[in-house]
Amino acid sequence: MYQDPNLVRQRYASLNLNERERALVDAFVYHSGWPKSVLLREMIIKEAYQSLGIDRLYSSNLAQRAQ
Numbered sequence: 001m002y003q004d005p006n007l008v009r010q011r012y013a014s015l016n017l018n019e020r021e022r023a024l025v026d027a028f029v030y031h032s033g034w035p036k037s038v039l040l041r042e043m044i045i046k047e048a049y050q051s052l053g054i055d056r057l058y059s060s061n062l063a064q065r066a067q
Helices: 019-032 036-051 055-066
Strands: none
Touching: 019 036, 036 055
């Protein structure tokens, strides 16, 4: 069914936010037009790459997806 079964995403974690944090995320979702799950996943992955000092890999992955 899928070309690469390793790329199938599964639920991994849940996130607890207060009302102010939810409003901020909702505003960002509205502004970006992206689905909430996609936006949060991309933010987490980007931060992980930056924190690990391998953000060049994240940038190259984005460039590949844009093609």
